Amino acid sequence: MRTAICERFGVEFPLFAFSHCRDVVAAVTNAGGMGVLGAIAYSPRQLDAELNWIDERVGGRPYGVDVLVPGGVDASAADRSARLLDFIPERHRDFVTYLFGKYGVNLPEPFTGAMSVYADEVGRRVTAEGATGLVDVALKHPIGLIASALGPPPPEMAAKAREAGVAVAALVGTVEHARRQVAAGADVIVAQGSEAGGHTGEISTMVLVPQVVDAVDVPVLAAGGIACGRQAAAALALGAEGVWCGSVWLTTEEAETLPSVKRKMLAATSSDTVRSRSRTGKPARQLRSAWTEEWDGAQESPGPLPMPLQMLLAEGAMARIGRAADSGDPGAGELVTYFVGQVVGQMNRVRPARQVVYDMIEEFAVAVERLEAVTGGGTQPHRPPSS
Amino acid sequence: MRTAICERFGVEFPLFAFSHCRDVVAAVTNAGGMGVLGAIAYSPRQLDAELNWIDERVGGRPYGVDVLVPGGVDASAADRSARLLDFIPERHRDFVTYLFGKYGVNLPEPFTGAMSVYADEVGRRVTAEGATGLVDVALKHPIGLIASALGPPPPEMAAKAREAGVAVAALVGTVEHARRQVAAGADVIVAQGSEAGGHTGEISTMVLVPQVVDAVDVPVLAAGGIACGRQAAAALALGAEGVWCGSVWLTTEEAETLPSVKRKMLAATSSDTVRSRSRTGKPARQLRSAWTEEWDGAQESPGPLPMPLQMLLAEGAMARIGRAADSGDPGAGELVTYFVGQVVGQMNRVRPARQVVYDMIEEFAVAVERLEAVTGGGTQPHRPPSS
Numbered sequence: 085m086r087t088a089i090c091e092r093f094g095v096e097f098p099l100f101a102f103s104h105c106r107d108v109v110a111a112v113t114n115a116g117g118m119g120v121l122g123a124i125a126y127s128p129r130q131l132d133a134e135l136n137w138i139d140e141r142v143g144g145r146p147y148g149v150d151v152l153v154p155g156g157v158d159a160s161a162a163d164r165s166a167r168l169l170d171f172i173p174e175r176h177r178d179f180v181t182y183l184f185g186k187y188g189v190n191l192p193e194p195f196t197g198a199m200s201v202y203a204d205e206v207g208r209r210v211t212a213e214g215a216t217g218l219v220d221v222a223l224k225h226p227i228g229l230i231a232s233a234l235g236p237p238p239p240e241m242a243a244k245a246r247e248a249g250v251a252v253a254a255l256v257g258t259v260e261h262a263r264r265q266v267a268a269g270a271d272v273i274v275a276q277g278s279e280a281g282g283h284t285g286e287i288s289t290m291v292l293v294p295q296v297v298d299a300v301d302v303p304v305l306a307a308g309g310i311a312c313g314r315q316a317a318a319a320l321a322l323g324a325e326g327v328w329c330g331s332v333w334l335t336t337e338e339a340e341t342l343p344s345v346k347r348k349m350l351a352a353t354s355s356d357t358v359r360s361r362s363r364t365g366k367p368a369r370q371l372r373s374a375w376t377e378e379w380d381g382a383q384e385s386p387g388p389l390p391m392p393l394q395m396l397l398a399e400g401a402m403a404r405i406g407r408a409a410d411s412g413d414p415g416a417g418e419l420v421t422y423f424v425g426q427v428v429g430q431m432n433r434v435r436p437a438r439q440v441v442y443d444m445i446e447e448f449a450v451a452v453e454r455l456e457a458v459t460g461g462g463t464q465p466h467r468p469p470s471s
Numbered sequence: 472m473r474t475a476i477c478e479r480f481g482v483e484f485p486l487f488a489f490s491h492c493r494d495v496v497a498a499v500t501n502a503g504g505m506g507v508l509g510a511i512a513y514s515p516r517q518l519d520a521e522l523n524w525i526d527e528r529v530g531g532r533p534y535g536v537d538v539l540v541p542g543g544v545d546a547s548a549a550d551r552s553a554r555l556l557d558f559i560p561e562r563h564r565d566f567v568t569y570l571f572g573k574y575g576v577n578l579p580e581p582f583t584g585a586m587s588v589y590a591d592e593v594g595r596r597v598t599a600e601g602a603t604g605l606v607d608v609a610l611k612h613p614i615g616l617i618a619s620a621l622g623p624p625p626p627e628m629a630a631k632a633r634e635a636g637v638a639v640a641a642l643v644g645t646v647e648h649a650r651r652q653v654a655a656g657a658d659v660i661v662a663q664g665s666e667a668g669g670h671t672g673e674i675s676t677m678v679l680v681p682q683v684v685d686a687v688d689v690p691v692l693a694a695g696g697i698a699c700g701r702q703a704a705a706a707l708a709l710g711a712e713g714v715w716c717g718s719v720w721l722t723t724e725e726a727e728t729l730p731s732v733k734r735k736m737l738a739a740t741s742s743d744t745v746r747s748r749s750r751t752g753k754p755a756r757q758l759r760s761a762w763t764e765e766w767d768g769a770q771e772s773p774g775p776l777p778m779p780l781q782m783l784l785a786e787g788a789m790a791r792i793g794r795a796a797d798s799g800d801p802g803a804g805e806l807v808t809y810f811v812g813q814v815v816g817q818m819n820r821v822r823p824a825r826q827v828v829y830d831m832i833e834e835f836a837v838a839v840e841r842l843e844a845v846t847g848g849g850t851q852p853h854r855p856p857s858s
Contacts (some may be wrong), residue, residue, distance in 0.1 A: 087845050258742060259816070278665075279675035287741045288666035288675040290696030291813040292706060295741065318677060318705035320845060321838045354674045354682065355645060402582060426509030426678040429646070451708045452846050455839050458474050 088303045089326040092251065092317070093098075093118055093146050093228050097445050098326025099316065100274075100305060101437070102150055102231075106134045107338035110141040111437035120148040120231055121330075123218045125246030131218055134224040148229030149222040151215040153238060160413070174392050175386045180401045183378055187415030189408050191202070197386075216241050223248045231255065231274065233283060242269035255307065255328075257285025262296045262304075273300055274328045277308030281331045281425035284308065284359065285367045290322070299321035310426035313447025331425040336437040344409035345371070345422045346434075363402075363423070364393035371428070373421035474645070475690045476659070476713035476759045479503055479534050479638065480615050486703065486712025487661075488824070489537055489618075493521045494725035497528040498824035499633065503832070504571040507618055507715075510605045518605055520614040531722025535616030536609040538602040540625060541604075559780050562773045563815040567788045570763060570765055576795050603628050610635045618642065621669060629656035642694065642715075644672025649683045649691075660687055661715045664695030668718040668812035671695065671746065684710035698814035704842075718812040725752050730757070731796035732809045733821075741816030750789075750810070752781030758815070760808035762792070785807030 089098040099117035103109055109119030123131050124233070131149075138147060141315030152242045184191060189255065219230055219241050230237075230245050232255040237245075245252045254265035254274035258284035264272050275296040277289025285292075289308040297304050307328035316327045335349050348371055358372040365388050372378065375398075379385050388394045408416035424431075435443070476485040486504035490496055496506030508525065518536075525534060571578060606617055607626050617624075617632050618640040624632075632639045633656070640659035641652035649660050658775050662683040663678025672679075676695040684691050693706035694715035703714045721728045722736050735758055745759040749766030752775050755764065761784075766772050775781045795803035811818075822830070 085845055086847060118856050182739065259740070277677065279678050284743075287813055287816075288664060288677065288696050290664065290676045290702055291666050291741050294701050295697060295816060309675050312681060314681050314709050315677055317708035317842065320842055321704035321708045322701050323838075353646070354678050355672075363771075426674055429674075429682060447586060449846065455704065455707055457841060458472055458834065459839050460473060467813065 087320070087325040091306065092272075092303065095146055097441070097448075098305070099441060099444065100148070100229075100326060100328040101333055101441075102328060102330040103333045103339070105333070105338055105340045106137050108333045108336060108437045109147055110138050111143045111338060112333075112441055113138075113142045113147045115438040115441035116440050117229065117441050118146050118148060120150050122150045123222065124152045126218070127219050128221045130219050132224070135227075139225055139366050144226065146228040149218075149227055150231040150233060151218050151241075153215045153241070159312060168393070168396060172389065172397055173386070176393075176397055178388055179379075179386050180383060180397065182384060183375070183401075183419065186378075187374060187419055189413055189416045189419065190403060191408070192403055210429075216244075219244060223250065223362075229253055229272070232270075236265050236268040237270065239268070251307065253305070255283075256296065257292070259285060259292075259295045259299045262300050266300045266302055267279045267420075269284050270302065272305060274305045274307050275324070276328070277306075278310030278359070279369070279419065279426040281357070281369050281428075282423040283364070283366055284425075289319070292318065293322040293324050308425060311425075311428060311430050313444045313449070314451045315427075316444055316448050317451035323453075331423075331427050332431060332440055333437055334422070334424060335431045335434055336440060337434055338437050341422065342406045342410055342420070344406065344417055348373075348420070349422075349424060349428050349431055350429045350433070353426075354426045357424060357426055357428060361388040361394065363395070363398045363421070365389055365391035368423055369425055370423045371421040374415075375402070375417040375421050474712040476692065479659075479690065479710055482533055484828070484835075486828060486831065487535070487616075487713060487715040488720055488828075489715060489717040490720045491684045491725070492720070492725055492727045493524050495720045495723060495824045496534055497525050498723075498725060499720075499828055500525075500532045500534045501826035503827040504828050505533050505535060505538050505615070507616065509537045510609065511537075511539045513605070515604050515608045518608050519611070522614075523607065526612055531613065533615040533621075535618060536605075536612075536614050537618040537620060538600045538605050538628075539620050539623045540628070555780065555783060559776065559784055560708070560773070563776055563784055566766075566771060566773050567784065570762070570788075570806065573765075574761060574806055576792060576800055576803045576806065578791055578795070584742035588652050601812055603631075606631060610637065615787070616640055616659070619657075622651055623655035624657065626655070638782070640692070642670075643683065644674060644679070646679075646682045646686045653687045653689055657689065657849050659690050659692060659693050661692045662711070663715070664693075665746070666756070666813040667695030668744070668756050668815075669752070669810040670753055671812075676706070680706065680709040685796060695812060697818050698812075700831045700836070701838045702814075703831055703835045704838035708842075717810075718814050719818060719827055721809070721811060722802060722821055723827060724816045724821055724822050728809065729793045729797055729807070731793065731804055731807050735760075735807070736811055736815050737820070739811075739815045740817075741813040744811060744813055744815060748775040748781065750782070750785045750808070752776055756812055757810045758808040761805040762808050827858055 087098050095118045096116035101112035102120045104122040104125045110119045112119040229251050233255045244416040248304040254270040255274040255276050256262045275293045278286050293306045305326045305328040306324035310327045311332040319327045357369050359367045359369045360376040362376050405416045405419045408421040474485050482505045483503035483607045488499035489507045491509040491512045499506040513595040616638050620642045624838040638658040641647045641657040642661040642663050662680045665673050680693045690712040692713045692715040693711035697714045706714045745763050746754045746756045749763050792803045792806045796807040
């Protein structure tokens with residue numbers, strides 16, 4: 085295929101696959117797309133190991149790395165003199181304990197309120213300083229792209245990437261954010277609609293993409309609502325140069341998705357997601373579950389904390405909930421959730437990641453052929469003699 | 472163009488234009504699409520006059536009529552022994568009076584709580600009985616389509632249409648509703664995404680359309696987020712046989728949109744709409760305004776009533792607010808709102824309705840040509856030797 089994105093990144097099909105799983109990243113890159121590893125799950129040392137693993141498998145084919153640099157992070161995250169966990173109020177920990185009790189979740193140990201002794205380090209990965217540390221590691225590998233979700237890339241990060249000849253992509257949910265990101269040095273804009281999984285805005289992909297394409301002079305990838313070839317063809321019809329997919333990999337063979345979550349995703353319809361602050365502190369689309377319902381609706385709920393505090397609290401609780409759900413605990417099964425977009429309604433069977441790519445390419449071709457056939461009769465407007 | 476929809480309805484471009492304005496309906500039909508008149512604004516006698524006006528102008532070209540038959544209407548609407556207005560609680564009327572006071576809206580007369588002496592008749596148009604009365608009138612005209620929003624068409628309505636050789640279309644927001652509508656006799660499904668104006672569900676067009684196309688064996692129109700040719704091409708790439716547009720006509724030359732609302736729409740971005748129950752009692756996307764903010768968020772708000780009671784209360788208030796806003800009352804300008812989809816961000820200039828059609832057809836052709844050019848290099852997946 086020939087789009088600006090294919091030429092720039094040397095990919096054969098302009099499909100960017102966001103995943104926290106190195107197997108998915110390598111599989112998509114090897115199938116002709118571009119895998120993008122979500123780095124936020126790793127320490128700098130772990131990230132280095134993951135990227136070495138990928139390097140050994142993709143034979144120089146293009147891949148990228150994604151970091152999270154939100155604007156408006158709680159000030160506590162930048163205060164290195166304090167323990168982040170100390171900023172989580174008692175009533176928020178108590179609400180989690182209450183939920184464990186209400187849903188009868190058996191815990192191997194009492195819940196102390198956050199994920200681990202590494203909480204401080206993890207919480208700080210979403211600051212400019214933390215993200216830049218991950219980027220330093222990534223730039224030692226032959227990556228083609230650094231993507232920045234949530235906020236404009238810090239100037240230092242953009243400068244380092246440019247020096248290394250690595251493109252910077254930025255995820256946006258509005259036209260205004262797209263303009264700001266390009267002004268801050270983004271080389272590629274990922275216009276992400278409200279139907280996407282994870283952190284997302286309120287404007288749908290169908291509405292957002294053409295407006296972003298018209299507003300900026302860099303290539304645009306469409307994200308949100310794209311899990312099959314017809315949707316990829318629609319994205320290109322809207323003016324995008326390629327697509328960015330995250331959810332669809334979560335039910336692949338390679339995915340490290342918890343078995344309990346994978347089962348929920350395979351059974352879910354497109355009505356079973358919700359945009360909720362209950363997982364990270366910022367609105368993020370995920371499976372609707374007792375966790376999201378209780379935080380967002382229960383009278384007892386203290387309401388979510390700002391990022392990254394809610395993230396620490398939720399991830400700590402969810403790690404335990406996930407283990408319990410995987411062992412068959414029914415209450416934990418009600419609570420467990422994970423980020424996913426509305427395309428979860430299409431994710432009804434487990435495929436290898438490369439098969440997802442091949443299926444998408446094949447369906448894309450059929451969709452374009454259908455459009456050609458439909459317009460074979462011409463698209464000239466009828467102008468009545470009187471007009 | 473050649474789609475199942477073009478052949479079935481004898482249109483040259485598969486564009487369905489929903490409008491309450493007869494001028495828009497006739498203009499779109501005469502430009503090669505299919506105008507669909509929203510009948511809910513009219514009494515049976517008024518509707519007859521509107522359709523006569525259209526018949527005289529379209530020279531036998533195809534057009535349709537849309538009625539509203541919601542499920543779950545408040546029982547009061549079917550109780551003919553009572554005045555509907557009597558079911559509107561005192562505190563809801565009081566809240567409207569409070570809003571008028573808070574925003575300093577000058578009223579020519581005191582607000583009595585609903586639109587007019589015709590409130591009963593208007594409120595009952597959204598019942599099966601009322602809608603069927605409108606359909607009886609419509610079937611005396613050479614219409615090609617009856618569309619039913621919100622609920623399955625009552626069996627009597629479907630039977631009458633079938634007898635007259637008129638197709639029945641049904642708007643849906645989920646796959647499950649699409650299946651139910653086809654079982655109830657719908658000939659065409661309009662799969663409407665959450666970004667649409669008016670009554671809408673939560674699933675986006677990009678996600679909904681392919682799933683509905685796969686689930687039913689009747690032609691599918693895509694609705695929601697479609698106001699230009701790229702979006703129409705995307706809809707067809709998703710598998711739709713045509714598109715259904717409502718919002719884009721509201722800022723056309725012909726539209727009867729209030730000047731104060733038209734100005735707001737021309738200035739609005741795609742972030743300026745909200746899905747709110749405050750206008751009809753069911754979730755409907757519209758311009759975010761002080762009216763929606765106060766009903767949905769103010770501590771004093773009693774919360775919206777069920778349909779049709781909220782509709783009567785809101786329309787009565789909004790008629791007065793609209794007149795005041797058009798006379799330059801700033802408080803009324805803050806309150807005034809109308810149904811519109813997220814595409815309002817693209818509606819930045821006033822065009823004749825037929826020009827909207829011509830522009831859409833032209834941009835559609837360009838989008839398809841671009842897709843052809845992009846795939847000129849082939850879309851065969853790369854299969855590494857090892858796989």
